Amino acid sequence: MKVSELSQRSGIPVATLKYYLREGLLPPGERTASNQASYGESHLRRLRLIRILQDVGGLRLDAIHEVTRLLDEPGVETMTALGAALDAQGKRPPEREAIEASDAWIAAAREVDAFLEQVGWPTRSESTARKRLIEALLALRESTPDLPVTAFFPYVRAAGEIAQGEVAHVMGALEAGPAEAVEAVVMGTVLWEPVFTSLRRIAHEQLSRRVLRSAQPQQPRPKGQGQDTQQ
């Protein structure tokens, strides 16, 4: 299809498409004439990935570029691309990484690594998710200094169960090729994350209301609201 049709089908203005092409976020089309190129379904899929990383994942364009660059690199090992694509999400500005040199950070990192080893999920030291986990442990210990890293066990169980269903779901894309599989994993990671986090917040509110309601003196109730027997 021509760039005008690509714009129509994706809902993205031609000017933006040209910007993506210039910056390399979108791979070039097949040249059909000196100033024309033809685009295919893979371009539509790429545009959907960009939009989802932007809208749902909240990634800036430079982080998205890091992901797409890896997907386009010829001969890049699938596993490397996958790791790097997952790392691009949740990356912090470089100045935030300075903290990683502190003694407290290094000690917490050692604990987290031993814990991940123990649960059978040893991870790459440069993994962004591992860094966020270490940060979370340090932040939690500010209010609960004696919090053991094993407090993460219920999360491992829940995350493992959830991830199993998700990976099985997206791995259908593997038939299309390893690049498509990586794309599917990244998309699945981003798309399903808000499902869990939103439901967790809803659960927090529900449970807290119940606890607060039973612990607090009853608020006066406006008349005509009927009985509320819920605890």
Add this chain to the structure above:
Amino acid sequence: MKVSELSQRSGIPVATLKYYLREGLLPPGERTASNQASYGESHLRRLRLIRILQDVGGLRLDAIHEVTRLLDEPGVETMTALGAALDAQGKRPPEREAIEASDAWIAAAREVDAFLEQVGWPTRSESTARKRLIEALLALRESTPDLPVTAFFPYVRAAGEIAQGEVAHVMGALEAGPAEAVEAVVMGTVLWEPVFTSLRRIAHEQLSRRVLRSAQPQQPRPKGQGQDTQQ
């Protein structure tokens, strides 16, 4: 304590503290002289909340202000403060909310509400978490048009289990008063979220590697790396 000691103990520069006081993020201290005030443990706790919402929650200062304003409002109902404090997180710029008027959005909202009702978590229509959940359903259906809302069931189970432990943990703060309880719920929501999301990403990478490794032709291995018998 004086403002200089508050700065020392919190690690926040005096200029920033004065800015917080001016803006109302930090409640005023007890006036001890015409130009002196005394600050207590509640001020230290507030500063920790601000930092965590900022660093871990990624909230902008105006969203944090929305949370603290509610915590400071005299006589505000605890449940209202809790809902509003949770809503301030994950709020989008107003232009993003326009989409909520679309037919597709309204239909998805109806499905999500019926689902939440069914699992026993009916929620406020203005809840940010509910809106994010509706958005997620719409985004997922772009690639999987026939995805039923019941695909969220495993997430409800996982989120419910996780939230139960978390709420029990922070509700210890209830003895200190309802404002402290709300503060604790918000803090817990923000602090524990990266634990789950990070572990989920680690699980994604682990599981995907296994699937990719078993589905892909073996990559040539550099010599002297030893045997890798892991599937």
